[in-house]
Amino acid sequence: MVRILKLSQLSSAERAKLQKRAELDIDNALKVAQTVIETIRERGDAGVVDYVRRFDYEGATVENIKVSEAEFERAFQLIEPEVKTAIEQAFRNIQEVHRRQMPEETLLAEIETGVFAGEKISPIPNVGLYVPRGRGAFPSMMLMLAIPAMVAGVERVVVCTPPDKQGNVEPVSLVAAQMAGVREIYKLGGVQAIAALALGTKNIKRVDKITGPCSVYGAAAKRLLFGTVDVGLPAGPSESIVLADESTDARLAALDLLIEAEHGADSAALLVTHCEDLAIAASEYAQEYLQKLPDWRREFCEAGLAAYGGIILTDSLQQSLDFVNEYAPEHLEVLVSNPFAILGKIKNAGEILLGNHTPSSMATYAIGVNAVLPTGSFARSYSAVSVYDFLKRSTLAYVTPEGFEKLKETTKTLAEYEGFPAHKLAIQHREILL
Numbered sequence: 001m002v003r004i005l006k007l008s009q010l011s012s013a014e015r016a017k018l019q020k021r022a023e024l025d026i027d028n029a030l031k032v033a034q035t036v037i038e039t040i041r042e043r044g045d046a047g048v049v050d051y052v053r054r055f056d057y058e059g060a061t062v063e064n065i066k067v068s069e070a071e072f073e074r075a076f077q078l079i080e081p082e083v084k085t086a087i088e089q090a091f092r093n094i095q096e097v098h099r100r101q102m103p104e105e106t107l108l109a110e111i112e113t114g115v116f117a118g119e120k121i122s123p124i125p126n127v128g129l130y131v132p133r134g135r136g137a138f139p140s141m142m143l144m145l146a147i148p149a150m151v152a153g154v155e156r157v158v159v160c161t162p163p164d165k166q167g168n169v170e171p172v173s174l175v176a177a178q179m180a181g182v183r184e185i186y187k188l189g190g191v192q193a194i195a196a197l198a199l200g201t202k203n204i205k206r207v208d209k210i211t212g213p214c215s216v217y218g219a220a221a222k223r224l225l226f227g228t229v230d231v232g233l234p235a236g237p238s239e240s241i242v243l244a245d246e247s248t249d250a251r252l253a254a255l256d257l258l259i260e261a262e263h264g265a266d267s268a269a270l271l272v273t274h275c276e277d278l279a280i281a282a283s284e285y286a287q288e289y290l291q292k293l294p295d296w297r298r299e300f301c302e303a304g305l306a307a308y309g310g311i312i313l314t315d316s317l318q319q320s321l322d323f324v325n326e327y328a329p330e331h332l333e334v335l336v337s338n339p340f341a342i343l344g345k346i347k348n349a350g351e352i353l354l355g356n357h358t359p360s361s362m363a364t365y366a367i368g369v370n371a372v373l374p375t376g377s378f379a380r381s382y383s384a385v386s387v388y389d390f391l392k393r394s395t396l397a398y399v400t401p402e403g404f405e406k407l408k409e410t411t412k413t414l415a416e417y418e419g420f421p422a423h424k425l426a427i428q429h430r431e432i433l434l
Ligand SMILES: NC(=O)c1ccc[n+]([C@@H]2O[C@H](COP(=O)([O-])OP(=O)(O)OC[C@H]3O[C@@H](n4cnc5c(N)ncnc54)[C@H](O)[C@@H]3O)[C@@H](O)[C@H]2O)c1
Pocket: 032, 055, 056, 131, 132, 133, 134, 135, 136, 141, 162, 163, 188, 189, 190, 191, 192, 213, 214, 215, 216, 217, 218, 234, 235, 236, 237, 238, 263, 264, 266, 267, 330, 371, 372, 373, 374, 375
């Protein structure tokens, strides 16, 4: 049985533990990350290679950690035709969604007569993408990161992704990268990937921003290197809430509870409902569906559901919604009778998936919405990866002689008040010079 927790009977410590999930159990990883970062800072490429050997691939060398042309070509021979077709459809939809997101390059509006203000959008020049590969292959994440970066017009897109024990990068991820136009890929995972991208080495030029989901080791490295590089959104262990009412099919609720649970023992997968019959039935179905999973995935589900997840029984739909908004899940599935009717009440969620035909696995692979999402309650303030992660905005202004007349007194007054005489002088002298 998947555990059922009655929300009103939880102590504040139990509630806080649920809220905290695994994301913040980072202390040990911080110690490891500190050592790896310092070594890479001092020893550059040699330090990077040492850690690849230690954590991922014993045969790593300075020469073979970059994916070669031959490896790119071989990936196309290895991919199964139906996987290639699936990747192509995913690619099309992700590209379409992100193309529609692209803002106009310049925005300039007349604020008052002769005073034009707005912004100019430009891509970030150098971006590093982290595509994980510890507990699964993630070509979908390659697409979700590389496509918006390319649509945004980033000049240099670099990818780091861990090699397997034989030193190979997962081939479908390589095909996905090529489709998106990414050619600079390093076989690096965890801390060594983030440190190499943030600090730069002789062979790996540093980037301006790193983004992509990762395990606790990558997250620890990002935390330590914040300030050296832009580390993007916090995208850690997967988490989800399935929101259900008395109309929900308990089998769908149980199936969807297991989607994000199978990522790892650190996943936080919750079913939230005020309907006790549904909670009991879903718990029984979940037990049945768990038996269909391979041992290692079932064990991940069982561990995560016992530590960070399970079924939360509330007193009402409103209490369920309050819990959702407080928790701010990465993925939210709304399986209630009229999902559109409560959409306005959902305040905090990385992704909101409405109705029975929109499971989070479909959003991860095929719909086109971005599946790199904020975790650890950061959906309160961060958003899914989008073209905006790869763009920045410069404010833009143009003032005509008429506009200058309208603003000069205000500017001089405020410069005087703040005690900045050179600011004022630039206005006063223009009155004479122009
Ligand atoms: N939020 C999102 O959008 C999103 C999307 C996809 C995946 N995820 C999550 O991202 C995470 C991916 O993690 P993962 O493990 O699959 O892949 P990963 O690539 O982040 O981790 C593997 C790397 O961790 C390093 N590592 C492993 N053990 C280590 C140790 N003892 N010391 C130091 N380094 C070590 C290795 O270098 C290895 O390359 C999962 O938690 C998954 O749920 C989140």
